[in-house]
Amino acid sequence: MTTTMETSAPEHLTKTSRGEAVTLLEAISEALFEEMTADESVFLLGEDIGVYGGAFKVTRGFLEHFGANRVIDTPIAEGGFTGAAAGAAHMGLRPVVEIQFMDFISPAYDVITNYIATSLYRGAGPMPLVIRGPVGGGNRGGPFHSQNVEMAFFHTPGLKIVYPSTAYDAKGLLKAAIRDDNPVLFEEHKGLYRAPALREVLPDEDFVVPLGKARTVREGQDLTVVTYGAMVHKSVEAADILDAEDGLSVDIIDLRTLLPMDDDAIVDSVKKTNRLLIVHEDTRTGGIAGEIAMRVSEKAFEWLDAPMLRVTAIDAPVPYSGSLEDYFLPQVDDVVKAARYLAAY
Amino acid sequence: MTTTMETSAPEHLTKTSRGEAVTLLEAISEALFEEMTADESVFLLGEDIGVYGGAFKVTRGFLEHFGANRVIDTPIAEGGFTGAAAGAAHMGLRPVVEIQFMDFISPAYDVITNYIATSLYRGAGPMPLVIRGPVGGGNRGGPFHSQNVEMAFFHTPGLKIVYPSTAYDAKGLLKAAIRDDNPVLFEEHKGLYRAPALREVLPDEDFVVPLGKARTVREGQDLTVVTYGAMVHKSVEAADILDAEDGLSVDIIDLRTLLPMDDDAIVDSVKKTNRLLIVHEDTRTGGIAGEIAMRVSEKAFEWLDAPMLRVTAIDAPVPYSGSLEDYFLPQVDDVVKAARYLAAY
Amino acid sequence: MSDRDSYGLGRKELHELYRALRLTRTAEERLEILQKQGHVTGGLYRSLGQEAGAVGAAFALRRRDDGTGDFLAHTVRAAGALFLFGGDLEDFFRQYMAKGSGPTRGREANVHWFDFQKGFVGPVSPLGTMIEIMAGITLSFRLRGEERIGMVFYGDGASSTGAWHEGLNFAAVQRCPMILMVENNQWAFSTPTHKNTRVASFADKGPGYGIGADSVDGTDVLEVFDTVRRAATLVRSGEGTRMVELRYFRRLGHAQHDPQDYVDPALIAEWEKKDPLDQYRRRLINNEWATESELDAIDSEVFEACRVAAEKVIDEPKPHGPDAVDDVYTDVRVAYPWTRSEAPNPAAART
C-alpha cells in the first residue's frame, strides 16, 4: 500500500535488536512490527488499536509509524471487520485482525466458520488472514473477559489454531501465521502477556516457528503431559514437584498449534512413557482432550498402560470472584495429583 | 397468552389419536401442537413458519390454529429472534425457535453461548427455550444446507443438545425439551424427516422421553457402536450385515441426548463388549467421538480390549455434488469395515 | 423549554431526582475509594457527567416491585436507573466486591444483575445483546396484552453491532413496546463516535427502522425526563418501538485504568461546566424548588448511606470455591474435579 511512513522504529519495538529481553506481549508486538515492515500487504484491523494502541497495548506506536491506512480502528463489529478482512485477503492483502478480548469473537463466528474457513474449498483461493487476541482466565475478568475460544473453532476444517506459551514461540508462530495462506486463529493468554518469568532474549534475526509442530518442553520417562498455553507453565511447576517429591520424570508436550494437531509428537511421547495426562485451561466437556485421547487410542492404544486422564476447568461459565475462579481453573495441585495417580497405576 | 383460537385440531396433526402411523416430521409437528395446546406459554418464532408452515412444513396449519401471536414469522435475524426468545423466556414464556436450516444458527452463536447458556449461572433464573431445526447431509445441499451443528455448541455448559433418530423419540424428546427449564438445542435430521422406514404408530397418550438418557437400539456382545441421528440407521444396517455375514453381534447405543451425555449407558456397554466404535455423521476432528473416547478411557479403560475407533465424515466443508458428498459422508460400508477390524483385533 | 418549567413535577419528585443523581455520583465515588483500598474486583466504570440520562429516563417509567411494572436493561453507566428501579445499594457494592452474598453470588460483575420482580435485567458484556433480550421481554408484554414497556440503554459504540440491528429491527417490525436509549458520550473506549457511525445524530437512525426518534441534552435531567415520558406514552399506547439519544460526554476514561490521553482536556473542561448535578442543583435553588440546606441534607444522607453500605459489605464473605459447580443446569450437577474432592478416582479397575 502507498502509505507506509518512513519513520524509524519506536524504541519499545526494537528491544530484540538491542539485545534486550522481551515479554510475550512484546514478542507479539515485534512480530507484527517486523511483518508489517517487511510486507506492505500486511495491515491491522481492530477496536482501539490505533491511537490507544489496543486494550493491551500490543500495537502501541503502530499508528504513528505505519499510518491510518495500515492500522485501522474499527467500529464495534467483530463480524463486520473480520468479514471485511476476508474481503481484503481476497484482494491479496494480508490482514491481521485483533479481537479486543477473544470472548468477543462470537459475533464473527458465522463469517469465520462459514465463509473464511471454507473459502479455499469453495474455490475462492487462499485466505491469508490472522485473527488474534487475548484469551484465558485467572484475571478476575468474569464470564466475558476470560474465555478460551479454541473449541469454538477446533471443529472447523480449513482453519488453523495457534496458542503460544513462550515469547519465542509467540513471535515465531505469529510470523509464520501471517505468512501462512490459510486463516489462522491466534490465541494469546493474557496472563502470560507480561509474566516476568517469560521475559526472554530472542534471536536478533528473522525466524519463524512452523505451524503444526509441537514442542517438547522437557523430556521424561514416566508420564506424558500434553498441554498448551498457560497450562504449560503450570505443568512445568507440577513436574518440578513430581521430580523433587516423587522422583517422577514427566515428558511435557506443548502443542503450540492446536489445529492441525501434531499427532506424531503426542504419539511418540506416549509410546515412550505409556501414560498420558492432558491438561487444558478450557472447560472439560468437549475440550481438546477428547480429540487427543481419540487419536492416541487410534494410533497408540497398545502402548497405553493406564487410562488417559485430563485436568481441565470445570464445566461452567468462568466465574468472576477470585475464590470461584480459582476453583474453576485447573491448578498445579490438580496436575500433581492426577500425575501421581497415573504413575502409580 | 390471550389469543389461542378455539378451532379443532387440523387433521394432519392428529394422526396419532386416530391410530395412524407418523413420520419423524409429523411426530415433531404433533409434539409442538400438543405442547402448545397444553401450555399457553409455549409459542413459536422463526422464518416462514406462519403462512408457509416452515421450509419443511413442520408448522403447517399452526398459524391458522393458534393465531399470529403464537406463531411469529420473524425477520431474517437468527441472533435477533433467538435473543428475543430468551427475553420472552425471562418473562415466563416458553419459546420454541425454528432455525430454517441449522447451518444458519451461526448468527445466533453469540447470544446462545454467551447469554442463553449462562443465564442461570449468572443469576437470571431458568431459561426454558428450545431451538430446533433441520440438520444433516445426504441431500445435495452443499456447505450451507447440510451441516450438523452439535459440535459448535457441545462445549457450552448450560446448554442441552438433543438429536433424535426415531419418530417416537423425536416426539417424546421434543416434549421433554419444551418442558425443560434449561435451553435445549434440538437437531432434526432432514434425511429422517419423511423416511418411510421411520413411520411409526405412536402411543395415543402424553409421553415424554427423558433428556439425558441413551437408548439401546439392539443388544450385542462383540462390539459397542455409539451413535445418534441418521447414523443410528446406518449402524443398524451395518449390524445386520455383520450379523449375517460375520456372525457378529453389535450393541448399538443411540445417544439421543448429546449433552449432557449418558456416560453410564456407554460405559456399561463397553464393559460388556470390550470394544468401542463411535459413528457420527459430523466431521472428524473435534467431533463428539473424542469426548466419548475420553470418558470411556476415564471410566472403563481396563475393559478395553481394542483401540476405540471412529467412523465419521471427513474434515472438509460439506461438498455439493453427490459424488463428493457420498465420499464425504460416513457410509454403511465404513461401519462394517471398522467393526470387522475391531472384532478381529 | 424554560428553565422554570418543572414539567409538572412536585417538590417531592424534584428532590427525588436530585437524590438519584447524587446517589449515582456518590456511590461511584465510594467505589473509587473501595478500589484504592483493594476491595473492588475488576474494572470500575464511571458515569461522571452522564448521570442525568439514566436518572431522567428511568424516572419517566412505571417502577413497581411486584412484577407488573415497566422494565429496565441498564448499563454500567446507567447505575442511576438501576437504583431508581430498586437496585439495592448494598447489592451494588456486593457485586463490585464479588461477594457471595450479592445477587449473582460472585459469578458476575458490577451492575450485571437481575430482578424480574422489580423489573430489571442486567447486561452481559457482548455489546448489543441486550437490545435483543429487551425486544423479547417487551414482545411478551405485547403478546400478553400487558400495559408494560421496556427501556434498554447502550452506548454509541454498541450501535455498530449486528445484535443491535437485529434486535432493534425485530422490535420495530413486531411493534415491541420498547425505548432504545443511546448513551452518546462521544466515545467508545478510545474510539470517537465518528469512527463508529457516519451519522451526526443517532436520531437519524430511527427512520431507517420506521420508528420515531428523539435526541435530548443528556445533562439536563428534567429535559430527559420530559422527552422520555412523552416517548413512553407513545410506546405504551401502541406505537411500538422508539429511540432516544442522550447527548453528553464521557468525562473520565473508559474505565479507571484509562488515562484518556487521547481526549482534548479543553473539551473535558467545557463539559465540566455542563455537569448535570451542578446544573440541576442551581435550577432547584434558582426556582426555589429546594433550599441549599435541603439539598445539603440529601447530600449527607446519601454520603452516609454509601459509606455505611460499603463498610457493611466489605466484611461479608467471599463465595465458597466449590459453589462454582452449582447452577450450570437447573437439574444436572456438573462434576467436581476429582483431583480436588474426596471423590473416587475416575478410572476403576476391571474386576
Next chain:
Amino acid sequence: MSDRDSYGLGRKELHELYRALRLTRTAEERLEILQKQGHVTGGLYRSLGQEAGAVGAAFALRRRDDGTGDFLAHTVRAAGALFLFGGDLEDFFRQYMAKGSGPTRGREANVHWFDFQKGFVGPVSPLGTMIEIMAGITLSFRLRGEERIGMVFYGDGASSTGAWHEGLNFAAVQRCPMILMVENNQWAFSTPTHKNTRVASFADKGPGYGIGADSVDGTDVLEVFDTVRRAATLVRSGEGTRMVELRYFRRLGHAQHDPQDYVDPALIAEWEKKDPLDQYRRRLINNEWATESELDAIDSEVFEACRVAAEKVIDEPKPHGPDAVDDVYTDVRVAYPWTRSEAPNPAAART
C-alpha cells in the same frame, strides 16, 4: 425521464443490454428444462421480472478481465450481472449440474463461484455476509488508491441480518467505495417485506448510515443503468458507500419447489405487465433503436447458445469422490477415511 431518452447509450450498447436481459431469462428457462430432466442438483431460483435490476446495474460498472476493473458480488437472482462480468455460460450450467469441470469443481452450488480477474465474488448462503466481504474488497481499493469500486446485491430480507448492518456500517465509516443494491422483490421466501422491515422504502435506510441512497424502478433497465451510473460516479469520486433500491416483484416462487400460494395472483398478473424484457423490447422498437428482426436474431442466438452450452455440459463428468479431501488447506492434506482407501489401519500393534 422520457421514454425516448437513451441515456447516451448507442445502438450497440442498447442491444447489448437487451442481450443480457434475454440471456438471463433464457439461461434460467434452460435450467428449468434441465431440472425437469433431472440434471440439476439442488434448488433452482428464478429471477423472472428482476432481470433488469442486475443487468442495468452491472452495465454501469467498469468490467475488465485483468483484475483492474470494478467488482461484483452477485446473488442467485442477479445472474445477469454475473454474465455481464464475464461469468461463462457453460460454467453457469456446470455449477447447477455440480460438474467436476465447473469453477468450484462440484463443491458449491449455482452462482456461488469466483473470478477475481474478471472481478466477481460469488455468494455464500448465510445472508448478509457478502456485504462484509465487499466492504473489505472495496476497502482494499481505497487503501491502495485504486479507482475501482464494488457492487453487492442482496435481497430485502437479507437487510434484517446483523452481517448486513455490520458490513454496511463499517463500509460507511471507512468510506469504502461500494454500492449496495437491494433487490426489493417484496418477498423473502414467504415473508412479505413489511415483516422484515418497517420502512416503506429501502432508501430510507441510507441516512441512518450517513450515506446517500436512491430508489429506482427495477423493471426499467435504462432507468436502473442511469441511476447506478450516477451513484457509481459519486462512489468512485470519493463519496464512499451508497445504496440503491431496486423495486420490483418476485413473480415466481422462492425456488422451483415453492408454489407461492401465499401470493395474490392478481398482484403477479399486474407485475407481469411490467415485465422488464417486454418493456425494453417495446421501447427499443418504438424508439427505433432496434428492429424486430434484430431482436429476434438476438433471441435465437441466445437460445442456441444456452441450448448448446447446456447440452455440452450435461455429458461432462461428475467430480471424483476422493477429491472431497482436497483444498481444505493450501498446505495440509486432510485424511482419507481409512475404511475407504487402502491406507494402513489406524491402530498399530505394540512392538
